[in-house]
Amino acid sequence: MSARDSILDAVRTGLGHVRTDPAAARREAAALLQDLDAIRPALLAEDLVEAFVARLVTPKVAATAERIADAAGLPAAVARYLEARGLPAVVALQPAAVLQALDWSGFERHDRVAPDETIAVGAARWGIAETGSLVFHSDAETPILANFLPLHHLVMVRADAILAYLDDYAAATAGQRPPRNVNIITGASGTTDIEGSLVLGAHGPRYLHVVIVGRHPGEAA
Amino acid sequence: MSNDRSVSSPPSSPRVALFVTCLVDAMRPSVGFAALKLLRAAGCRVEVPDAQTCCGQPAFNSGDTADAARLARHFIETFEGYDYVVAPSGSCVGMTRAHYPEALADDPAWAERARRLGERTYELTSFLVDVMRFAPADVKLDGSFTYHDSCSGLRELGVHDQPRALLGKVSGLTLKPLEGNDVCCGFGGTFCVKYPAISNAVVGEKAEAIERSGAQLLLGGDLGCLMNMAGKLKRKGSAVRAYHAAEVLAGMADGPAIGEEG
Amino acid sequence: MEQATLSFKARAERALADPTLKIAIDRTTGTAERKRALAMSQFPQFEAARDRARRIKDHVIANLEHYLLEFERNAIASGAKVYWAATAEEASQIVVRLCKEAGAKRVTRVKSMLGEEIGLPHALDEAGIDRVETDLAEHIVQLGGDRPSHIVWPSMHRTREQVSEMFKRRHRAPHQEETIEAMVDSARRELRDKFLSADVAISGANFLIADSGATCTVTNEGNAELTTTPPRVHIVTAGIEKLVPSMGHAIAMLRVLVRSATGADVTQYTTFHCGPKQAGDRDGPEEFHIVLVDNGRTRMLREGMREMLRCIRCGACMNHCVVFRQLGGHVYGGTYPGPMGAVLTPVFDGLEKSRDLPHACTMNGKCQEVCPVAIPLPTLLRGWRDRSWREGLEPGVVRFGLGVHTFFALRPRLYRLATAMAIRVMRLFSRGGVVRGMPGLGAWTAHREFPAPARRSFMEMYKDQEGGR
Numbered sequence: 001m002s003a004r005d006s007i008l009d010a011v012r013t014g015l016g017h018v019r020t021d022p023a024a025a026r027r028e029a030a031a032l033l034q035d036l037d038a039i040r041p042a043l044l045a046e047d048l049v050e051a052f053v054a055r056l057v058t059p060k061v062a063a064t065a066e067r068i069a070d071a072a073g074l075p076a077a078v079a080r081y082l083e084a085r086g087l088p089a090v091v092a093l094q095p096a097a098v099l100q101a102l103d104w105s106g107f108e109r110h111d112r113v114a115p116d117e118t119i120a121v122g123a124a125r126w127g128i129a130e131t132g133s134l135v136f137h138s139d140a141e142t143p144i145l146a147n148f149l150p151l152h153h154l155v156m157v158r159a160d161a162i163l164a165y166l167d168d169y170a171a172a173t174a175g176q177r178p179p180r181n182v183n184i185i186t187g188a189s190g191t192t193d194i195e196g197s198l199v200l201g202a203h204g205p206r207y208l209h210v211v212i213v214g215r216h217p218g219e220a221a
Numbered sequence: 222m223s224n225d226r227s228v229s230s231p232p233s234s235p236r237v238a239l240f241v242t243c244l245v246d247a248m249r250p251s252v253g254f255a256a257l258k259l260l261r262a263a264g265c266r267v268e269v270p271d272a273q274t275c276c277g278q279p280a281f282n283s284g285d286t287a288d289a290a291r292l293a294r295h296f297i298e299t300f301e302g303y304d305y306v307v308a309p310s311g312s313c314v315g316m317t318r319a320h321y322p323e324a325l326a327d328d329p330a331w332a333e334r335a336r337r338l339g340e341r342t343y344e345l346t347s348f349l350v351d352v353m354r355f356a357p358a359d360v361k362l363d364g365s366f367t368y369h370d371s372c373s374g375l376r377e378l379g380v381h382d383q384p385r386a387l388l389g390k391v392s393g394l395t396l397k398p399l400e401g402n403d404v405c406c407g408f409g410g411t412f413c414v415k416y417p418a419i420s421n422a423v424v425g426e427k428a429e430a431i432e433r434s435g436a437q438l439l440l441g442g443d444l445g446c447l448m449n450m451a452g453k454l455k456r457k458g459s460a461v462r463a464y465h466a467a468e469v470l471a472g473m474a475d476g477p478a479i480g481e482e483g
Numbered sequence: 484m485e486q487a488t489l490s491f492k493a494r495a496e497r498a499l500a501d502p503t504l505k506i507a508i509d510r511t512t513g514t515a516e517r518k519r520a521l522a523m524s525q526f527p528q529f530e531a532a533r534d535r536a537r538r539i540k541d542h543v544i545a546n547l548e549h550y551l552l553e554f555e556r557n558a559i560a561s562g563a564k565v566y567w568a569a570t571a572e573e574a575s576q577i578v579v580r581l582c583k584e585a586g587a588k589r590v591t592r593v594k595s596m597l598g599e600e601i602g603l604p605h606a607l608d609e610a611g612i613d614r615v616e617t618d619l620a621e622h623i624v625q626l627g628g629d630r631p632s633h634i635v636w637p638s639m640h641r642t643r644e645q646v647s648e649m650f651k652r653r654h655r656a657p658h659q660e661e662t663i664e665a666m667v668d669s670a671r672r673e674l675r676d677k678f679l680s681a682d683v684a685i686s687g688a689n690f691l692i693a694d695s696g697a698t699c700t701v702t703n704e705g706n707a708e709l710t711t712t713p714p715r716v717h718i719v720t721a722g723i724e725k726l727v728p729s730m731g732h733a734i735a736m737l738r739v740l741v742r743s744a745t746g747a748d749v750t751q752y753t754t755f756h757c758g759p760k761q762a763g764d765r766d767g768p769e770e771f772h773i774v775l776v777d778n779g780r781t782r783m784l785r786e787g788m789r790e791m792l793r794c795i796r797c798g799a800c801m802n803h804c805v806v807f808r809q810l811g812g813h814v815y816g817g818t819y820p821g822p823m824g825a826v827l828t829p830v831f832d833g834l835e836k837s838r839d840l841p842h843a844c845t846m847n848g849k850c851q852e853v854c855p856v857a858i859p860l861p862t863l864l865r866g867w868r869d870r871s872w873r874e875g876l877e878p879g880v881v882r883f884g885l886g887v888h889t890f891f892a893l894r895p896r897l898y899r900l901a902t903a904m905a906i907r908v909m910r911l912f913s914r915g916g917v918v919r920g921m922p923g924l925g926a927w928t929a930h931r932e933f934p935a936p937a938r939r940s941f942m943e944m945y946k947d948q949e950g951g952r
């Protein structure tokens with residue numbers, strides 16, 4: 001008997017040979033995701049963007065955030081961030097059309113993120129207000145390593161792509177073919193492996209700066 | 222859980238069996254007499270069944286389920302004729318309420334008797350507060366105390382507020398909070414003699430926390446834990462004196478504290 | 484490892500005598516306990532979330548065959564290759580074989596307790612493969628040549644001073660400044676090129692998503708993604724109990740897992756891995772292998788330990804365990820320490836070898852109280868004690884002592900006599916309110932006083948007072 005057969009056989013024996021009715025299992029599984037508000041935290045603010053930003057800047061997430069009206073303002077926002085920290089205007093730019101289309105004059109930029117890259121600019125597909133998370137999908141425009149190699153990671157996310165809860169992300173993509181990687185990124189890289197004391201920049205970015213572009217449809221002008 | 226708070230008025234003069242517990246019987250009878258006095262003051266007709274011995278917890282926790290089941294049957298036969306069973310120990314009551322049905326799982330009829338008796342079996346302070354709506358009157362003791370919540374009472378029976386509510390009625394007595402009041406003292410029944418070095422390390426930290434509380438008295442609801450903590454405090458040369466909460470509530474804390482010359 | 488040959492008690496005594504270890508344990512578990520408490524105070528939905536998490540796991544276990552097959556089907560459809568391993572040896576052999584087939588000289592590993600459980604570090608070393616641990620704590624463990632002592636903080640037993648010394652000795656460009664920040668930076672520099680030059684990446688999985696065939700890893704350092712992206716081959720090893728029906732269920736689990744483990748709301752990096760590199764992808768492995776491991780899990784299903792399969796490896800039980808906090812993790816002698824380890828290790832190593840673990844517990848119930856999936860750990864530990872008793876593994880002196888106790892306790896009159904005699908004997912040894920030098924009480928009195936009994940038992944005095952009414 002193959003290991004597969006012997007394991008499945010042992011599972012059946014262990015469960016007393018009660019067979020699963022797939023339809024019943026689906027119903028039960030769906031029922032376990034009902035009434036989600038009872039099992040998830042309240043948002044920090046009623047407004048999604050406000051709640052997202054409030055979570056991003058909590059000490060636990062320890063990111064920084066700013067809002068701009070239009071994507072065209074991103075290079076200027078990046079320039080301000082770098083200037084304030086005395087960093088050179090040299091950036092690895094995620095090969096995403098939305099970023100590449102902007103006017104980066106005044107920057108020395110490259111597509112490929114180097115192993116010791118100081119600054120990378122990227123674009124997230126979604127933001128999550130519940131946790132202050134950013135969601136990336138691996139694809140032709142999104143190399144995964146670009147999210148992990150730089151020391152400073154500056155990420156643009158559109159205000160209208162901010163979802164309330166992680167569950168809303170799962171619902172938004174349900175039934176689609178998953179990408180190789182879904183990265184849900186919440187703050188900078190951190191470790192507490194030496195005496196439980198938190199240090200940022202363990203392997204991934206030490207700094208995460210989020211630039212929120214535009215307004216959420218529900219937001220007052 | 223001791224959540225009979227839905228009961229609007231206390232039962233009138235219920236027939237209550239006092240289970241003194243083997244440790245109180247042998248080591249500190251004053252806790253038993255304090256319990257007797259408190260139950261009577263609360264309006265109970267109290268009896269102390271002569272056939273009572275041990276609840277069987279040492280056997281059960283040692284894995285000797287068969288002997289635990291024998292002792293459980295003995296306990297049930299001894300106590301099931303009363304309206305309520307009360308013991309000055311969360312640990313022994315936890316055994317009867319939470320674990321008798323487990324120990325007797327192979328015997329559905331007995332397990333059912335255990336379950337029914339368990340519903341009427343209470344730790345002393347929770348019985349006084351939750352069932353009898355009792356509050357001590359005219360008890361006075363000048364000093365400060367800190368309170369250790371013994372684990373079985375706390376987690377198996379939900380005993381936490383009741384002793385504090387009762388002790389709050391003792392005039393002159395003030396509570397000094399204990400850091401880690403819900404952390405085990407390292408007694409653990411047979412654990413403390415099977416793994417004495419580990420037990421000692423745990424009770425050592427507990428004794429330090431008790432001393433840091435700045436209280437003059439250490440009170441609790443389980444004699445095993447109290448003997449463990451008092452024994453460690455005494456070995457350290459601490460001035461903190463330990464009593465069972467029932468002794469204080471019954472106005473009987475004028476005698477020697479646990480581990481003091483009597 | 485000398486530790487392994489010592490008895491549990493000898494290991495415990497050695498740990499208790501090590502003041503540095505105690506400092507290290509307190510620093511990490513103390514912080515973890517405080518952070519969890521804060522997270523709980525900010526999450527009033529915890530009890531409901533915990534109940535839901537428990538029900539999700541119970542649902543999966545009750546339909547395990549269904550979910551295993553669904554996961555396998557979807558994983559294969561995503562381009563993954565799926566393997567099954569009944570034992571630890573089978574699992575590590577499969578991984579080593581896949582590494583060899585890939586011509587691997589260097590493999591990078593993401594911390595996975597299952598990897599430890601199946602002896603993967605050892606198997607890779609034996610096969611002559613350069614193994615690079617990328618989790619900072621596992622890196623420290625690897626440099627120290629020892630074993631993880633905690634499932635979330637594997638190098639919890641090391642103080643900063645010890646880590647500093649190791650890094651200075653072993654890193655190519657070690658830190659100059661004696662700060663934890665500088666040490667973390669030193670590891671960052673040391674590991675960077677290794678991430679990028681590995682041939683194979685090996686990770687575990689926190690969840691297996693049945694309806695997509697994806698695996699999910701959670702880390703705070705970002706080492707999982709740095710590990711699993713560059714190499715040509717990514718191998719996942721996962722226990723068969725890691726399944727959840729869908730991503731939504733994983734999210735519900737994640738909310739209680741992370742808060743229980745570190746007190747954060749969510750891990751910094753939560754990544755779902757589904758199949759190999761897809762057309763157009765800029766990076767990612769060309770091969771994606773998943774090894775599903777039983778290693779005792781179906782036995783747990785059969786032998787009344789089904790609830791233990793809920794465990795999501797958060798470490799809260801050990802952080803809150805009074806015994807663990809005195810001893811640290813190495814004393815437990817297995818892959819998993821603390822209360823959950825005391826339940827699991829006898830499954831892997833046999834009860835005879837690990838009989839002490841389920842006994843070295845005060846049954847205080849704190850572990851169950853903090854468990855995010857409400858595993859009745861004390862009940863499961865008592866189950867091992869019961870079995871140990873039935874299998875005759877308990878020492879004769881314990882059997883005899885308890886036997887005598889039961890004999891008397893079933894005979895009230897004899898019991899009264901015996902109690903009265905015991906009191907009188909103890910009184911003979913009593914001075915100043917305590918019992919001293921009495922044979923049989925040494926385990927107690929070595930460390931603390933034994934309060935002397937009153938002159939007569941309650942029952943004796945009560946009969947006199949009440950006339951036996």
